[in-house]
Amino acid sequence: MDIENENENDSQSEVIGELPEGKKIDENKSNSKKKRFEIKRWTAVAFWSWDQTNETCAICRNHLMEPCIECQGKNEDHGVGTHIECPRAIGRCNHSFHLHCISTWIQTRNSCPLDSAEWSLKEVVNN
Template sequence: MSEQMDVDNASPSPQPQQPNKPKKKRFEVKKWTAVAFWSWDQSNETCAICRNHLMEPCIECSGSGKDRSNCPRAVGVCNHSFHLHCIDTWIKTRNSCPLDSSEWTLKEVLQN
């Protein structure tokens, strides 16, 4: 089989290309909608100290009359996250991560 098949051609028999005739499109993309998934770069979704979800306020913020939407999260170098108020209280008694008992070192503080 020495001759090449034209893959773009819809008919089974090969036809010679005509130089002046534009190629007919098989289909055209009229609209494209991208879908993506994302997640936090952290190991946990729940504060291991107060057991509330990290996107919800901690016990201190939910019990007080202050702004409940502004409860920052603390992320350690071990990639475990806690409410900032919870880990501050925890660190006063012991300087270790509540989940893996490694030495607690703060990597960043994130606002919800």
């Protein structure tokens, strides 16, 4: 802390333009101060994850980033190499399903397949 206080006092006197009695400005001396350390390389690291509790659709058992069974059938009609979007439905309970799968499920019962809570749609996300 003493070093910080000394540096603060020096910088204040330089800003104001006042020098303590008997001291002269020596530009070479101020530039020749040794650095405590020098950062030569810095690498940032980050982790991410989905803010949902499941990665697979509990209804069709396909990964949520892959199309559902209905969309896979559409993809076969269009040919290999074409990308068919299969939207995901995220519920208030934070469980995710393919939109086609959950819409078929809701026709028979209005509950989440994973926790049996009443199903209410939070948002629809395109992959």
